[in-house]
Amino acid sequence: MTFINYASREINCKIVYYGPGLCGKTTNLQYIYDSTAPQAKGKLISLATETERTLFFDFMPLELGTVRGFKTRFHLYTVPGQVYYDASRKLILKGVDGVVFVADSQEERMDANIESLYNLEENLEAQGFDLMKIPYVLQLNKRDLPNVIPSQELTGELLRKDEPVYEAVATSGDGVFDTLKAVAKQVLTELRRG
Amino acid sequence: MAEAPVIISEVHYERLKYILARLCVECAARAVFLVDRDGQPITHHGEIGDMDTTSFSSLAAGNVAATSSMARLIGEDEFPAVVHEGEKESIFISVIGRSLLVVVFDQRSTLGLVKLRTKKASFEVSSVFDEVIRDSGALHGTANSFFAEITDEDIDSLFS
Numbered sequence: 508m509t510f511i512n513y514a515s516r517e518i519n520c521k522i523v524y525y526g527p528g529l530c531g532k533t534t535n536l537q538y539i540y541d542s543t544a545p546q547a548k549g550k551l552i553s554l555a556t557e558t559e560r561t562l563f564f565d566f567m568p569l570e571l572g573t574v575r576g577f578k579t580r581f582h583l584y585t586v587p588g589q590v591y592y593d594a595s596r597k598l599i600l601k602g603v604d605g606v607v608f609v610a611d612s613q614e615e616r617m618d619a620n621i622e623s624l625y626n627l628e629e630n631l632e633a634q635g636f637d638l639m640k641i642p643y644v645l646q647l648n649k650r651d652l653p654n655v656i657p658s659q660e661l662t663g664e665l666l667r668k669d670e671p672v673y674e675a676v677a678t679s680g681d682g683v684f685d686t687l688k689a690v691a692k693q694v695l696t697e698l699r700r701g
Numbered sequence: 702m703a704e705a706p707v708i709i710s711e712v713h714y715e716r717l718k719y720i721l722a723r724l725c726v727e728c729a730a731r732a733v734f735l736v737d738r739d740g741q742p743i744t745h746h747g748e749i750g751d752m753d754t755t756s757f758s759s760l761a762a763g764n765v766a767a768t769s770s771m772a773r774l775i776g777e778d779e780f781p782a783v784v785h786e787g788e789k790e791s792i793f794i795s796v797i798g799r800s801l802l803v804v805v806f807d808q809r810s811t812l813g814l815v816k817l818r819t820k821k822a823s824f825e826v827s828s829v830f831d832e833v834i835r836d837s838g839a840l841h842g843t844a845n846s847f848f849a850e851i852t853d854e855d856i857d858s859l860f861s
Binding site (some may be wrong): 508509510511512513514515519521549550552554563564566568571572574575579580582584594595598599601602635684688691692695696698699 | 704705706707708709710711714715737738739740741742743753755756759760763766767770840848849850851855856857858859860
């Protein structure tokens with residue numbers, strides 16, 4: 508949940524990147540980390556296996572700037588995508604303010620996308636959240652690969668409400684900041700609504 | 702929507718800082734951190750140096766979240782404390798409701814002393830935090846009017 512500290516004039520929010528294994532969640536964070544000025548970010552922490560698969564989570568704090576005298580800091584997390592790490596995914600969703608679902612656009616990953624999205628809805632519900640009400644963005648990643656499903660078809664399968672949808676190639680950064688901006692904006696707008 | 706925000710007033714922040722500062726001296730700790738269970742850093746006191754306190758807080762919360770889940774798997778409700786003992790530096794984490802009191806200490810102190818002093822401070826932190834949660838509701842109205850003043854341009858300017 509959002510933490511507002513009047514003494515240090517800070518707003519801290521938590522955003523979680525969700526999606527099936529190898530869809531590019533960590534790559535999104537890595538690109539944001541590599542493209543951000545050193546003073547605006549903390550360390551990128553990766554709790555990964557020896558083969559660099561996310562074991563627990565990746566984390567990076569990102570300071571976006573000041574709104575009306577308050578520093579806005581977003582804590583970006585990824586979850587482990589592999590099916591059997593569900594307990595970890597549930598823990599990371601605790602206190603979430605906004606979610607990005609990173610879909611793998613490759614044809615053979617369609618079932619994994621659907622399963623992961625279903626799992627997201629279920630795990631959000633377990634933490635007392637409703638996907639239909641929480642700030643949420645759908646990212647269609649890996650659009651540069653040859654065997655991708657047309658965006659319209661993919662969106663048709665994965666769209667849950669009127670969430671913003673962004674095509675992305677996380678390895679080169681296409682769509683990465685658009686996605687982050689969209690979810691951050693929704694989180695701040697939600698705060699404004701109260 | 703997401704959960705209602707936790708709003709820490711200046712009065713509560715100063716009280717929490719005071720408790721941490723006193724605890725740090727009383728148990729001869731290197732540093733003391735107060736962290737929300739979801740990983741948000743609240744405040745800290747002591748020898749921080751160039752430590753990334755935000756990442757440290759997130760990892761402490763992740764650590765407690767994992768051990769709490771392990772506790773439930775073996776039939777315990779929760780582990781109220783988590784200890785990591787290193788060759789030179791050690792960490793003691795006390796779980797206090799929705800917050801964590803994290804003490805980093807070295808050879809200048811002992812685990813026994815840290816446990817003893819942290820227990821008393823935990824009660825105080827718990828009491829202040831209860832007030833924070835209670836008052837967050839009231840402050841939410843003030844915060845709403847503050848956030849209502851934020852324009853789309855303000856938000857867009859963060860990304861320019």
